[in-house]
Amino acid sequence: MDTHDTAPVRGGPVTAPPAVGRAARGARRAAALLAVLLLAQPSPPALAAPAPARAAPAAPEPVELAIAVDQSGSLRASDVERERDAAGRIAVGEISAASRLTVLGFASADNDEQSPVDEVCPTTELDPVAREKTGECIGRLARRGEGTGTGTDFPAVIRQAVTRLGEHGADRPRVLFLLTDGKLDVTGSPAYGPDEDSRRENGERELRKALAEAADAEVQIWPLGFGEGIDEKALDAMAAGGYQGGCADLPDARPRATAVPDSTTLGNALQRAFAGARCLVTDPPVEDKPPADISVRLSPLATLATIVVSKGDPEVRATYYDPRGRKVEPGTRADGSRFELAGAGGEVESLRITDPRPGDWQVRLDAPEGHRDKLASVSVQWRGAVRSSIVMTPASPRPGEEVRIELGLQTRDDEGVSDPEDLRRLRVSGRLTGDGFAPQDLDLGDKGANGDGKAGDGRFTGTVRIPEGADGALKAVGVLGAVGLTADHRPFLTRTAPVNPDVRAELRVDDAEVHPGESVPFVLLASNDSGEPRTLRLYPRDTEPGAVDVSPAEITLAPGESVNRGGTLTVDAGQRPHRLTARVEVLDLGERGRPLDAKLVGLDVTPVPPRWEVLWEKWWWALVSALVAVLGLTGYALWRRRQQATDVDPGGLRLSLTVPGGSGERTASEVDVPRGRGPWYRFDVLDEYGTDPRLHPSPGGEYAVQRDPRTGVRLRTPDGAERALPLGQDVPLHGEARLRVERGTAGGNRRGGGPAVVRWLADLLPRRRPAPGSGPGGGNGQQPAPGPHAPSSYDDDLSDAL
Structure with missing residues (x-):
């Protein structure tokens, strides 16, 4: 990425310093970097610009x-x-x-x-x-x-x-x-x-x-x-x-x-x-009187920073803490950084940090009594570096064709730049050069317009038409304008393509979240209309060597063959959590490595989750299905048990005791069986042999009645015998009394009116029994016979609950 040199130069325009000594040093640095690259990774194809090694x-x-x-x-x-x-x-x-x-x-x-x-x-x-x-x-x-x-x-x-x-x-x-x-x-x-x-x-x-x-x-x-x-x-x-x-x-x-x-x-x-x-990059200083804790931010772009503390009083003492809360010991190295303190004991001191950890640094100011009245200030100034990755779509355009240029920014650690505070410092543009036409400036923006996919994501996009006179090599490179930031020179190199190229390719891959050692999929669509086999190579660039592995790395197409081939981008297992960015190119080795397609890929590398979380992500559907099955079976069993109890529940029946009288029969006693009394309703017949027999509900009664799903009702007599009877049939008792069991005014064995959910709640409520000795029945534990419309205690429970 082109940039104006970020340190003052001597003897000419800032873009082309004439100093021979500086040029010689630059040439030596470039030669050393090239040697490192040649030793650290395989030789790239002819047109490929190698990804620089971490330095x-x-x-x-x-x-x-x-x-x-x-x-x-x-x-x-x-x-x-x-x-x-x-x-x-x-x-x-x-x-x-x-x-x-x-x-x-x-x-x-x-x-x-x-x-x-x-x-x-x-x-x-x-x-x-x-x-x-x-x-x-x-x-x-x-x-x-x-x-x-x-x-x-x-x-x-x-x-x-x-x-x-x-x-x-x-x-x-x-x-x-x-x-x-x-x-x-x-x-x-x-x-x-x-x-x-x-x-x-x-x-x-x-x-x-x-x-x-x-x-x-x-x-x-x-x-x-x-x-x-x-x-x-x-x-x-x-x-x-x-x-x-x-x-x-x-x-x-x-x-x-x-x-x-x-x-x-x-x-x-x-x-x-x-x-x-x-x-240098700088922000306004932060002021306060000691004792105070002052926070200053260091960008991930920073490679060298100085925190300057103007104390106002030499008695003020400053203590420094890194973004992890660790106390900084001047003169030491820690966490990849080196610390040097200058001016300690004076009114102004500074902490110089080489390769600082990005984030909020804390400066704690303390002072003895009598030295806390002056305002102290903390400021930070830093120099940084930014790396660029640029692609052109289509990768090998025809003369006169409109192309899309996309540029992504990275820190020195290959992490994508997307923080608004960092992006606002940058002025990004581009430049297109090549054979057969004059250089053209590129207008690149990150505002979600003119082809830019998303505003503020650190990817700058623009379009340009390839000049009609273009014939041969093309180079697109980014240009950074920013005080305090240097940038590299990683261009996109390609050539113009014929009107109908023999070999075509399209790479489809999306940004994704991935754990170290895991992969994200891609799809390669390619065709070969030439008369000979052609080998395509997929090559990751603009990232640390080995950070991303492409599989398959090469695909050979037979003459006339078209493929729709899937593959994976695998993140190295040793990668730390960060946003990893890379440029993936598809190169035609049969045309000296001419790019057929290229994509910028952002991979959010996240920590590997605990094992239980992995198991849950993999098998959650099975666990949920098993839980649903268990709950379903349990619910069915409870429902069936309740249904069986409901089938014989005598609630809603009416018991009538008749005796001869006058020209026919008269009803001597009548009881409506309340709901929720269990499978048997027990009662006694008082004065069974006399002229005024009565029904008397009793928990220990000698008679008992329940429903029979087949015949209608089942009656248990004092001798322990049970008999099935149809509803409405008279049953002779001792003496002249007869017992008749029929449906009451509520009808059937309904559990109560109202919505089904109310009845379901009623079934879940516990059956409340009256305490011995309570109620109108006195202390003998007998229950009074409710009138035809008297509510039961079970109904009271439901009313209370609702």
């Missing part, structure tokens, strides 16, 4: 850095104190230990014994020891007093900085941070003329010359405005007068002035300026 993050490019601090009388002591704080933040925030730093204090020389520039920190390489000493010498900066040269000599300090930045002759970016109110004042300096008017005019002329010298020496000037009445116009002119070649052709990477009117804006203003000058 350790590159060390940040060192710079020549100078900080010029205005000590003139136009500033207050508090302004110089804030300048001193800013200088300390820059010194500890520099990401490369190989960078060299010079700190200059400046005002003016109002006589021959004075110097306009004080070199408070001589040029030194910023290793951890040097950073500590730099903090000490920066602390000596102070506002000049009366009679010590209190003007503002910009020409002198710019020339001094240009000299120091170039004296080592290193082919490095050169950056000057100019901390001042922007007010040129050499009216008291004899070196600029005999009087104030000539000095003012000569000072302005010399400033223009000094800025031109800085531009010729490729020194960027980044002014930071402090004090009251900041001359922003003058600061802008100084930023524009220096070298304009930044790390990228983007507005944020070009030198610019930033005003810092008060201490509350210092952190944010300085951070933006420093990030722009050093081509």
